[in-house]
Amino acid sequence: MDLILLAIGCIFVNNILLAQFLGNCPFLGTSNKMETAVGMSMAVVFVLVMAGVISWMVDHYLLKTLDIEYLRTVSFILVIASLVQFVEMFLKKSIPALYAGLGIFLPLITTNCAVMGVCLINIKEEYTFVQVLVSSFSYAVGFGLALIIFAGLRERINIARVPKPLQDTSIGLITAGILSLSFFAFKGMV
Numbered sequence: 001m002d003l004i005l006l007a008i009g010c011i012f013v014n015n016i017l018l019a020q021f022l023g024n025c026p027f028l029g030t031s032n033k034m035e036t037a038v039g040m041s042m043a044v045v046f047v048l049v050m051a052g053v054i055s056w057m058v059d060h061y062l063l064k065t066l067d068i069e070y071l072r073t074v075s076f077i078l079v080i081a082s083l084v085q086f087v088e089m090f091l092k093k094s095i096p097a098l099y100a101g102l103g104i105f106l107p108l109i110t111t112n113c114a115v116m117g118v119c120l121i122n123i124k125e126e127y128t129f130v131q132v133l134v135s136s137f138s139y140a141v142g143f144g145l146a147l148i149i150f151a152g153l154r155e156r157i158n159i160a161r162v163p164k165p166l167q168d169t170s171i172g173l174i175t176a177g178i179l180s181l182s183f184f185a186f187k188g189m190v
Helices: 002-013 024-029 034-063 069-094 096-105 107-111 113-124 129-158 169-186
Strands: none
Touching (some): 002 169, 024 107, 034 129, 069 096, 069 113, 113 129, 129 169
């Protein structure tokens, strides 16, 4: 039951994008088309789950054992960068259209503060391995859910008549704010 509450909390209540405001660059940059948003969501799910698990193992078995916890940030960045490089090579080889669609935003997962934030949250909360797995996956699902909902809204906005001063980024930020407010309705849930 605790793992279910953890998952619900990570997806809805503490959504990494809409409640903690981490990872906004790929959120705004890859949400113009649904296909790109789904591709980015899948890439973030893979990277975030793997980074969460590997960074927990590095922290638990290496950094704490050797008493060099001050290298936590550097080691987590290396883990995340390696995983993103792997995803980039895989997409370039297997799905070149998605690779081209994601463009610069795929390598930006390396510096995506949502991935680093989840890794640090997992360590700060002193989660067990199973809790790290659940929270990392749930945060990634929350990221993907927010990104896909936002992409759907932006596709609808693109065919709507929007006043000139609110077009493009302005209406995107307003829509993101309203979407964020809708996720705050889940605050009392867990």
